[in-house]
Amino acid sequence: MRIFLCEDSLEGIFTGIYDAWAQDPGHGHVRLSLKDQYEPELFAEYEEIEPDDGKSEKVARSIQRKISGEAFRVVCRAAFSARPERADAIYRFLIEGFRYGGRVLRLLQEPAVAEVFALSRKVANEAHQYLEFIRFEQLANGVLFASISPKSRVIMLVAPHFADRFPDENWVIYDDVREEAAIHGAGEDWITAKIPKDQADAFLEAYGSSDHYEDLWKTFFHSIGIRERENPNCQRNFLPVWYRKHMTEFL
Amino acid sequence: MRSGFVELEEKLRILSDAAKYDVACTSSGVDRAGKKGSIGNSMAAGICHSFASDGRCISLLKILLTNHCIYDCKYCLNRRSNDVKRAAFTPDEVCTLTIEFYRRNHIEGLFLSSGVFRSPTYTMEQIYEVVWKLRRVHRFRGYVHVKAIPGADDAVLDEVGLLADRMSVNLELPTADSLRTLAPHKNRDSILKPMSRIRNQIAASRQSMGQTARLERAWGVKGMSNGLFTEDEYQRRLEGEDGFRLEGGGGVFIPGGSGSGIAGGSPVSEPGIGMPEPEPWGAGSRGGTGVLRPPERGLDIRTFAPAGQSTQMIVGATPESDYHMMMVTQALYRQYDLKRVFFSAYIGLNEDAALPAPGSPPPLLREHRLYQADWLLRFYGFRAEELLSEERPNFNVLLDPKCEWAVRHLEYFPVEVMSADYEMLLRVPGIGAKSARRIYNARRFGSLDFPDLKRMGVVLKRAHYFITLGGKQMFPVRLEENRITAGLIDDNRKKNWELSHGECYRQLNLFDDMKLQEAPGAEDFQKAAAGQL
Structure with a gap:
């Protein structure tokens, strides 16, 4: 052999x-x-x-x-x-x-x-679920930043979708398992780059800010569920717990 | 700035709480690529962005524009006579919320409904302002679902439809009588009128774009011998006296197809459901209401409500049977060409003599069975008459509708997987649309075995009773209604084995059998499954 x-x-x-x-x-x-x-x-x-x-x-x-x-x-x-x-x-x-x-x-x-x-x-x-569950946070410099910890290397599969969706935004999707990012500048094509974890953290540290719309989203998320129909099993089937690590409404 | 957010948060809480009983939170049915200078795109499959604590998907920002309402529908939380907190968004607030949530990938778009404020037309105009601003000022290309308010002026409705992706009118209750009892300010005709107007506008604008008048349906469904969406039903309607033209009513929309369907479910016109014929196709589109307006600079030409229209019905607030609900659903698909019909289990909120008591549990299983049957209509080529009848008006609690149909129609089984046609494969419990298609593709190039089927996604636990592969069953099971029923009800493998290898018996149970004189026999199982016990 x-x-x-x-x-x-x-x-x-x-x-x-x-x-x-x-x-x-x-x-x-x-x-x-x-x-x-x-x-x-x-x-x-x-x-x-x-x-x-x-x-x-x-x-x-x-x-x-x-x-x-x-x-x-x-x-x-x-x-x-x-x-x-x-x-x-x-x-x-x-x-x-x-x-x-x-x-x-x-x-x-x-x-x-x-x-x-x-x-x-x-x-x-998994890539499709990341289209659903990626959450961007808006940094102080206007950049939309999302962290994900996927099992597979989905970044190449999700980036085209967001490039089509947000052509005039600056955004970054950061895979913190493979330390790899998809980076998109307004009006340009997207690229991938290896970015070590500490650099990504430093970037977030420098530009991080609190965002009111995240609070509004949490409000919406909690008021839209119907108490009489509560069903955490069903919720977990559709949205497994391991995805929730980076999701605004579960933080 | 900060206080503005507090106020906005309060409004959002009130108006999303008021909108949460609306069920149609889907973002499917339209593919639209993004574009430089705009924000957003749309995927035909739809994208759910989160799941609420009740397990329902959150795909759109589902809110009311206002929960002020001039109506007093008994089932509704926002009825005039209820003392609830009222609020109203301004159109700009809704636009900002939508765009900001959308940018953070929280939502797929907007689902805008509203209480009736001042008058239906005024309310619809407010909604129009929101959608217009979203599309034209914010250049939003994501998904927009708008509720059409019954009673609003047709002209506003037409304008909204040209901007929105999906429109819906809530039927709320399946019969005119129930509607009269519970929603005294609404009547059946006022609800069906905008529905038929939307249908006609969709058909006319689709044809002007070179598409078929009727909406796209799932793969293969339009070719099914017994299905609701067969082409010949529609063709016959079109090729009336005045040939292939949408204008001019060529009489009624003829229900029923060839009638040579698999299950011999002879096409009947829905009896006694009080569903009047809609206006003839295309009746609303004459007089240049603008379904084909010249494209403005930088904007695409778009059809009227490209993702179709939908509706919803409340389950369990009134005494209608499942049979009744399904016949109405079927009529809506056939006559109004709806994309979806949604069901919403009634949740007791208001106290009223005409309603179930507040606090009674919502009929979730019944809602689930109705959705299962709805899928059978839309993807599997079934008709409502095949699933239920006047004599058996309700779905089985223990068996899903497809299994129930199969055990009642053992004359069609076992099905030979290697040679059965696609329609028959779809009718086997445990084989779904995807696995049927995979089988259909794979068997052309070689034989299959049971592990292959499993790999293709067939649920053998249910399917094995009904299929043979190369003439052989997976286990030697006799095709007898009571044994199969018992096997399907109890998925426990050991029990299934016992059932297929001996007399029908049950394990001794300390609690269930205490008052029974003799052990339950085969007929009891059958009865239990048929809902007679």
Whole structure:
């Protein structure tokens, strides 16, 4: 068994897939793992893969050309997941994908397809919930700032939505688990940047302010619930407690 | 500054508290991209932003413009004769609140309703001012849901519809009689008139934009043999004497489709629900009320209320049966092309001889069953007559409507998953719209097994009684109504096994059986499920 250790990023995973395919000891004898999330095994050869833009570009292009654009989006979402098996799952999915072409996404009876489908759905659901539950606070300099602690790397999936929604605002969405931010300037495109936690805290410290509209929102939130129908179980089903960490109305 | 906020907070508390009994807090039905120079966009799926302590979604800023009201509807907290704190927002306050909450991603838009202040037309004009300012001054592209006040002038209604995304008129009570008893200042016709006006404006403006007159529906629903939204129902109506034109009433809107439906639920006109035919399609749109006005600079052309119209009914304040509620719901979808009908469990607030006593628990389970049935109408191709009848007018407490239909119609089962058509797949309990579609896509390329179905989202716990896969059932269960019913009612696996492998029996229970002379038999289970016990 040869195990390819790739870096945890889209480029890293795609480069790993390129190299595993190129070396071709047979798909059954290859596995992909992530550098920082693997259990070493005794009877395996390890090979570390350095991310390579050219190779990952080629993989991305073949997925879009030979399978479909939708398949590429599914693979990207699966790569944003936090599960350690995601690199290998994508590899197995692509084996089926290059065999069947565009219809592969419908072939849910193939275990490899079902696996990537499940990963991708989980990430997509979490991203959608962050569209709902992200809360911006207005800082003294007018910047809208939101902190989130997602399980998957959702920032790439939620930022386009907010860029479309608030084209003339300056806003920042900060993922405090991966220490990564999506930053949008008024009238410009959004970018992502690695920002260490202490820098983000310093920024908040410098510009933080109390906001009356947050109090108004809490007032609204509490008066809109009907006491006679109180149902905390139902509330928790729709809005799990772990999301509430950064939400204005639960602070 | 600070005192202004205190005053605003007090108003917000009063007017959101007064609006909380309105149920339609959805932001769905319209896709609109954002634009430089404006704020906001909208997603057709809708986005819930929070969930209140009652588990209901908070998607829109749901407030009343004012809770002053000239009416005295008995069920309403804001009726004239109640001594409650009254307040009124100015249009600017509502706009500021909406925009500021929206920027912080608290809400998806505004849901504006109001008590009737001075007159319906005056109130509607106030609402119009809010929506106009939001759209034109604040350049807001998010979601706006507006209540149409019955009795308001048509001209105001038309203008509001061109700015709002969804409009709704509350039917409140399913029959004209109940309405007369509980809402003496309203009558059935005054509620249905704006509803039919909105329907016609929507149809006319959609057609002028090259869309179908009727609203979009869920995938596949328009092609269902027995469904409410089939194309041929509508086509027949349109191709009357005057061909394919909306203007000119070609008689009545013919209810009923082909009638060759799965369950043989022969299409009938809703008997005895007192739902008059609306004005013919397009009747309101003549005379250039402006459904197709030339686009102003920097503004998009938009259709009239692109997310459709909705309504709501109160459940449990009056003695109507579920059958009655569902027939009215069905008539509303068919004749008024509503996007949604909402149900609201009555909460006893006011003391009145005509109402349930204050403090009586809201009929939440009944509301839930009605919503389940509503989904069956809108997504699964069922008709109300298939689910309930005059003889069995209420839903089962123990079984959901789809399971109940299935155990009563075992002649259609078991369904072979590999070959059944989409409509039949949808009728299997435990298979929903998404999993049916996944099965439909996957089975074309190879065979499936039960774990595959589970992975696709089928709830095998319910579905396994009704399906075969390659001719085999998952467990050897005989297709008998009482066994399946008992199995469905009690999801406990061990019990299910016992039920499918032996006589129908129950574990000894210290409390339930004390007064019974003999152990409950199979018929008792059946009766319990049918609500006869």
